[in-house]
Amino acid sequence: MKCELCKQKEAAAAIKQVVDGEERELFVCPTCAQRAAGPMVTSLVEMLLGAAMDVQLPEFDTVVCPGCGLPRAEFRKRGRVGCATCYETFAREITPMLRDMHSGDHHVGKVPAREQLNRTRAELEAALKKSIRSQRYEDAAVLRDRIRQLEAGAAKAPPGEKHAAS
Amino acid sequence: MLLRSAANTRRRTASDGGAADIAVSCRVRLARNLRCVRFPDWADEKERCRVFDLLSPWLMKEAGLFHATIAAVGSLDEITRAMLCERHLISREMAERGPGAGVVVGADERLAVMINEEDHLRIQAIMPGMELARAWASANAMDLRLEEQFEFAFHNRLGYLTACPSNVGTGMRASVMVHLLGLRLSNDLDAVLRALERLRLTVRGVNGEGSEAAGHMFQISNQETLGSDETALMDNLLDVVGDVVHQERNARLRLQRDSPAVLLDCVARALAIIQSARIMETEEALDYLSALRLGVSMGLVRRLTIAHVDALALHVQPGHLQRRMGVALEPARRDVMRANLMREMLRPVVLRGMKETI
Numbered sequence: 001m002k003c004e005l006c007k008q009k010e011a012a013a014a015i016k017q018v019v020d021g022e023e024r025e026l027f028v029c030p031t032c033a034q035r036a037a038g039p040m041v042t043s044l045v046e047m048l049l050g051a052a053m054d055v056q057l058p059e060f061d062t063v064v065c066p067g068c069g070l071p072r073a074e075f076r077k078r079g080r081v082g083c084a085t086c087y088e089t090f091a092r093e094i095t096p097m098l099r100d101m102h103s104g105d106h107h108v109g110k111v112p113a114r115e116q117l118n119r120t121r122a123e124l125e126a127a128l129k130k131s132i133r134s135q136r137y138e139d140a141a142v143l144r145d146r147i148r149q150l151e152a153g154a155a156k157a158p159p160g161e162k163h164a165a166s
Numbered sequence: 167m168l169l170r171s172a173a174n175t176r177r178r179t180a181s182d183g184g185a186a187d188i189a190v191s192c193r194v195r196l197a198r199n200l201r202c203v204r205f206p207d208w209a210d211e212k213e214r215c216r217v218f219d220l221l222s223p224w225l226m227k228e229a230g231l232f233h234a235t236i237a238a239v240g241s242l243d244e245i246t247r248a249m250l251c252e253r254h255l256i257s258r259e260m261a262e263r264g265p266g267a268g269v270v271v272g273a274d275e276r277l278a279v280m281i282n283e284e285d286h287l288r289i290q291a292i293m294p295g296m297e298l299a300r301a302w303a304s305a306n307a308m309d310l311r312l313e314e315q316f317e318f319a320f321h322n323r324l325g326y327l328t329a330c331p332s333n334v335g336t337g338m339r340a341s342v343m344v345h346l347l348g349l350r351l352s353n354d355l356d357a358v359l360r361a362l363e364r365l366r367l368t369v370r371g372v373n374g375e376g377s378e379a380a381g382h383m384f385q386i387s388n389q390e391t392l393g394s395d396e397t398a399l400m401d402n403l404l405d406v407v408g409d410v411v412h413q414e415r416n417a418r419l420r421l422q423r424d425s426p427a428v429l430l431d432c433v434a435r436a437l438a439i440i441q442s443a444r445i446m447e448t449e450e451a452l453d454y455l456s457a458l459r460l461g462v463s464m465g466l467v468r469r470l471t472i473a474h475v476d477a478l479a480l481h482v483q484p485g486h487l488q489r490r491m492g493v494a495l496e497p498a499r500r501d502v503m504r505a506n507l508m509r510e511m512l513r514p515v516v517l518r519g520m521k522e523t524i
């Protein structure tokens with residue numbers, strides 16, 4: 001990944017910066033990271049000893065996936081995630097990777113039956129809330145029945161046809 | 167015992183598809199992961215074993231695999247591991263991996279489920295020729311049975327979540343294996359392979375890399391998994407592979423019409439070397455078998471079928487060869503055994519129109 005500030009060198013550190021009044025995380029190269037950190041306070045002794053020429057970057061990047069403990073640096077090295085949660089944790093890195101790898105940005109195709117059921121239920125429940133809010137109690141009763149049917153059906157037999165084409 | 171009969175090979179590689187002399191076999195592979203469990207590469211051995219112990223008994227008993235066999239990679243000897251690789255039932259990466267990795271295979275080897283490869287589950291269905299729809303039906307049915315039992319990592323927008331972002335979405339890799347010696351002989355292979363890359367398909371040599379892959383067998387597969395559904399991905403692949411098969415067919419016919427000597431020399435030379443060589447390396451063997459395969463397809467060879475060639479191409483590989491001999495052999499010793507096996511098996515084969523000598 002390229003540095004987000006100079007867009008030339010490889011990004012090696014993450015810094016916090018206020019952009020448009022909002023604190024945002026940027027991935028930058030060591031040079032830009034130093035520049036962003038402000039003027040270096042170096043003592044005369046350090047300069048004379050040449051130590052200032054060889055400044056160690058502070059450990060900026062401490063992000064670790066809460067799902068599996070994979071550190072971001074490790075993810076960058078492997079290019080493979082450690083668990084499902086990594087897709088949220090490292091979304092900033094993964095989104096451009098996906099853009100390079102695939103022409104689409106969202107899944108089209110088969111959905112697990114469980115998931116399909118959850119989606120339908122969520123839709124029905126949203127409709128139910130709306131009908132209650134607008135005091136359409138007859139609609140609400142119908143929706144409640146459909147949710148009940150859905151739950152009963154799911155417990156009895158898993159749906160057979162699950163290959164949604166879109 | 168696992169994979170003992172040569173009859174299995176014949177069943178699996180039997181060329182009963184229409185274009186089977188060019189499109190050898192096809193495969194659908196689905197990558198699936200369990201929710202809330204670390205993916206194999208990042209998990210430790212204990213976690214991998216727990217996943218294996220969770221999945222394997224169910225796959226053996228409840229998954230509907232006919233006469234299922236299980237191979238736990240960690241407890242296999244090196245020869246058996248090599249054999250499984252040669253049969254594409256486990257990956258090379260997986261063969262290196264110890265406890266926790268394994269594969270459950272149906273008796274006909276057409277349906278297999280790998281556990282703890284790059285992902286927790288890799289469902290793999292193989293069919294002859296270009297019968298991708300049948301391979302999909304078989305893999306999908308297994309997927310449906312699995313998802314009733316286990317909850318998969320699935321994201322509303324990204325679909326099935328996989329260890330490598332390149333598989334995310336459908337998690338499906340559909341592929342067709344094609345034999346492209348005609349294009350190689352007419353020097354059109356590189357151009358065809360390059361065109362495929364531009365169509366966002368992946369091509370790799372089944373044995374080795376690039377256009378010099380041993381045996382001239384190539385696997386063509388969909389590169390992308392996010393943004394198109396399974397049917398569209400397979401249709402696109404079949405469209406393109408159909409075109410490649412057509413080009414290969416034309417190349418063969420052109421050779422036969424315009425340069426029959428080139429074609430016949432390729433086949434006759436291979437047969438002559440096989441029937442007299444005393445030392446033969448695997449890649450060399452695969453190249454000569456590839457030539458014979460073309461010879462059978464063009465009607466230049468007698469007393470040999472494509473199914474025989476394909477079976478032999480499996481049995482000359484190191485794992486199969488050593489299992490056949492019953493002992494582990496040094497590479498140099500294997501080369502002698504391989505030459506012996508090839509001479510033995512192909513002794514009766516003759517060129518059409520030539521005087522038969524037995």
Ligand SMILES: [Zn+2]
Binds near residue numbers: 003004005028029031
């Ligand atoms: Zn920079």
Ligand SMILES: [Zn+2]
Binds near residue numbers: 070087
């Ligand atoms: Zn994670």
